[in-house]
Amino acid sequence: MAAASAAVAAVPAPAFAAGPVRLVLPAPTGRHRIGTVALHLVDRSRPDPWVPAERVRELMVQLWYPAHDARRLPLAPWVSPAFAALLNPPGSGYELPLTHARLGAPALPGPRAGWPVVLYSPGFGVERTASTAVAEELASHGYIVVTIDHTHDSPLVEFPGGRVARSAVPPPTGEPGEEERLIAKALAARVADTRFVLDWLARPQRALPSGLWYAVDQRTIGMIGHSLGGTTAAETMLEDRRVKAGVNLDGAMSGRVMTEGLDRPFVLVGSDGHGRAGDETWAAFWAVLRGPRLELQLRDSGHMSFTDYQVLLPQAGIPAEDLAGQLGTIDGERSVRVQRAYLLAWADCWLSGRGGTLLDGPCAAFPEMRFLP
Template identity: 55%
Template sequence: MRIIALALAATLAAGQPAPVATTGQAAPVATAGQAAPVAADVRLTLPAPTGHDRIGTVSLHLVDASRGDPWVPAEKRRELMAQIWYPAATVDGYRRADWVTPGIAAKLAPPGSGFTVPVTDGHIGAPAAPGRRPVVLFSPGLGMERTTATALVEDLASHGFVVVTIDHTHDANFVEFPDGRIATLALPVPTDETQEKAMLAKALAVRVADTRFVLDTLTAIARGRGPSVPRGLPRALDLNRVAMVGHSMGGATAAETMRVDRRVRAGLNLDGTFFGRVLDTGLDRPFLMLGAATGDDGTWTRMWTKLRGPRHWLELQNTRHLSFTDLQTLLPQMNTPAEQAEPLIGTIDGDRSIAVQRPYVRAFLDRYLRHRPGTLLTGPSPAYPEMRFPH
């Protein structure tokens, strides 16, 4: 389990490596590397959602005037971008959203790169379907954007969840605001373990504050206040049924947010190192740890003993840290050489990895937000032999 610290393979189009650090390791290592040439104008794709619900999406520019930006002191208000994915009443006449915003797409896939970013199954501004829906918050890994688990997020929306993804400004590579400004990564680069721990502790605290602000904003929306959203969406938000999912640092954020905010009733960590006070206090609500079978980093065993509510520990064979992001299916489409891709996404087929992860995440959320059986959580399944239950 690792924490992506300082940037994903952000400029995918240029094939530029991005620095990655793990806890206790400040030195960067290469990530995606130089992808092999691809045919001109190849459109990258994500696996289609498996649910019956059509999907709407809307992006929100949120401004927290109560605090300045913790990473860029000149910015006196904390600005965030969030995106809501939800079951739609109709999608006729509403165009599909791109995987990332235009300004970020131009960085990831500039002219001459040979490919373009995916188009999602979310339709911008579509009216929400009737009915109240459980709400799932998503936080990405450090140095990563809110879009990096779109294949998982839109699948949950197709099965009736409202999913809210969060960009943590300046700890993401890129965050584009509606006026075209693009905020870039501004985390300090640690030079020793002490500085790294301090940076990560600050990043965690900032992310928890971001998440709680997003929750407050959703409460305002549900009450008919706050940002304008598509028709029917305020009534769809059931904020008595909230869970949080996160990858890497986002998984640690989910746990720490649960510690301080009881509005979050269940949490899920996708291959992230735990840290923060939650390692001492533990949690009394449902929590799932789903990661690569590459060895416990110590914090998972420690956290496991502190979980006093329903708990689950799953490992997906032949995966690596970025197998829990969209890159597991995008890097192979870019013809990334195996020796560069496998340390990041393992040897499992990317589409198969997504096909296995989706039902387990959904089973957890179904059980603890919808009071459904979630039978996949009870033990190994012959349909998914890659998933192991080590505890």
């Protein structure tokens, strides 16, 4: 898939085939148990950019964090009830996965200033839960992960009480420059969403599970994004110095950051064949990076390999040949294992300062990950 079109195309929600199967997310590997909470946030300083009649901007975010043992609490579902009905209509015979996180579990106190924070922005037309396997992995290793639903850009966002906001992205008309204007609008909305979430995190929050707000390290924040979410990570870093390091998972670049660059660590991770050699936006962005930079490429992967669908769709019995265009031919479980290792290494290197050598060069344990010069 061409990088530019991959970054802007709204990804349709997959329909799982019928059959008595419980889909399963890979278990996190860290030593910490995990808690999670979904929260409704309201930014009263601006109207919704997609639906101006909505005088405030409403978001759903989800926090994943190291937690005390709370086995008495239920495991969180992978997606909200309304999104579950969209992905898996009643009568299909499939059960969508449960996560490994306990709903509302008390937070485990972090070291010194707290647990470092990682923000996550999904691709255009994709939901906040799309990379739960990565969020859980980071949380199990001592990070607080905040995943953001960008309302009316996501196909469906469910608010408390069952109220649903659907995508309001206008259908294409074929006008010259339409795609660029659409991406610019979406990017501006996403950056504003992310900065609002940062502001919200900085204020004491009584609605959070016990101990969670006090466990947040306000001074150590990074950001990961997939597709347009990766561009959002870079543009947010440009506009807000609270974000110390970033990762773009397979997204074409755009925005002011293309000319102004960054002076803090940034990693580009491409699907197979996607890199600076073929994506002029990556080449231009790379040239204006002034801080530590790294370009990686995951062999045999596709654009949607950087989501949970990499492991869930094959479990649903979808033929491999039908998935290759979006997911490549890499084994899904292996793909998640490799991504988790490198994203954890990124966080350990530039957020927690734990060190490690995985980002220094090719590793025999993970031959699927190429280091591009």
